[in-house]
Amino acid sequence: MIEVNDIHKSFGETQVLKGISTSFSKGKTNLVIGQSGSGKTVFLKCLLGLFSPEKGSISYDGRDYSKLSGDERRDLRQEMGMVFQGSALFDSMTVEGNVMFPLEMFTKQSKSEKQDRVDFVLKRVNLTEAYDRYPSQISGGMQKRVAIARAIVMNPQYLFCDEPNSGLDPKTATLIDNLIQEITEEYDITTVINTHDMNSVMEIGEKIIFLKDGIKEWEGTKHEIFKTDNEAVTGFVYSSELFEKVRQMYVEERN
Ligand SMILES: Nc1ncnc2c1ncn2[C@@H]1O[C@H](COP(=O)(O)OP(=O)(O)OP(=O)(O)O)[C@@H](O)[C@H]1O
Numbered sequence: 087m088i089e090v091n092d093i094h095k096s097f098g099e100t101q102v103l104k105g106i107s108t109s110f111s112k113g114k115t116n117l118v119i120g121q122s123g124s125g126k127t128v129f130l131k132c133l134l135g136l137f138s139p140e141k142g143s144i145s146y147d148g149r150d151y152s153k154l155s156g157d158e159r160r161d162l163r164q165e166m167g168m169v170f171q172g173s174a175l176f177d178s179m180t181v182e183g184n185v186m187f188p189l190e191m192f193t194k195q196s197k198s199e200k201q202d203r204v205d206f207v208l209k210r211v212n213l214t215e216a217y218d219r220y221p222s223q224i225s226g227g228m229q230k231r232v233a234i235a236r237a238i239v240m241n242p243q244y245l246f247c248d249e250p251n252s253g254l255d256p257k258t259a260t261l262i263d264n265l266i267q268e269i270t271e272e273y274d275i276t277t278v279i280n281t282h283d284m285n286s287v288m289e290i291g292e293k294i295i296f297l298k299d300g301i302k303e304w305e306g307t308k309h310e311i312f313k314t315d316n317e318a319v320t321g322f323v324y325s326s327e328l329f330e331k332v333r334q335m336y337v338e339e340r341n
Contacts (some may be wrong), residue, residue, distance in 0.1 A: 087112055088147075089144070090107055090142070090143075090144050091107050091142050091144070093107075093129075093144065094141040094142055102128045102300050103125050103129060103132070108295050108302060115279060116276070116277060117291050117293070118280045119280075120303075130280050146162060147243070164192055164240060165240075166242055166243075166245075167242035167246070168237055168246050169230070170248055174233065178220075179220070181208070181219055182218065184232055185204050185236045192240065207239050211235045213235065230250060234262075238275075242275060243275060250262055252282075260285060260289060287323065294306060294311060303316065304316045
């Protein structure tokens with residue numbers, strides 16, 4: 087579980103996060119939504135320990151990051167997996183090399199242990215046929231699956247994903263969402279996903295926080311988002327006619 091308590095983050099005079107508190111449970115897909123510029127990426131970078139909030143605290147299963155020693159922080163960071171926007175694979179490495187990379191960097195496992203782990207995660211994301219291919223030789227959806235395999239190869243406690251669906255067609259986007267949700271449940275990971283994608287909200291939004299101008303304006307589940315009368319949320323989520331229709335159908339069905 088990650089507990090966020092009243093975090094503030096500024097750059098110079100610009101206050102970006104203005105006191106955000108929330109918690110993210112294990113085994114759940116937690117989504118962060120909000121308009122461009124609302125502070126989602128800065129928030130995710132605070133969760134990753136890349137930015138230090140000036141005020142407030144973030145605890146990872148009871149470990150308050152600001153109180154950890156340098157070694158403890160390094161150990162904690164190794165418990166975090168990250169799927170970057172655009173996958174961020176190494177172009178000069180094969181699929182296998184990309185997934186092997188964190189094991190080579192951070193573990194002293196034997197060659198066969200590393201190979202077994204790489205085989206396992208590539209099988210888990212259903213990519214065994216692409217071992218020797220380079221990122222430029224596989225589709226966007228496959229690249230995302232390699233990025234997910236690389237993010238989970240170290241057996242993380244925490245998984246952070248920044249716009250994991252960007253650039254994918256809706257069907258592939260849904261497959262990637264479902265894969266992240268399955269992996270989160272299977273390995274009991276605390277997963278936090280930044281997204282713009284309303285399909286993701288409807289599919290896998292077990293917990294959603296909505297940021298607006300650096301403040302948590304609303305939080306709830308995908309079921310609650312249909313019912314909320316918070317105008318900032320409805321204005322954001324139902325800006326598309328299609329989603330407004332889906333909402334009306336959902337509300338009518340329940341009445
Ligand atoms: N390193 C930085 N230095 C100064 N300002 C920054 C920095 N990083 C982000 N900001 C500012 O913080 C605000 C929030 O940015 P952020 O990238 O978190 O938004 P976002 O919600 O992720 O947007 P998007 O959905 O477009 O990615 C923006 O005004 C941005 O200019």
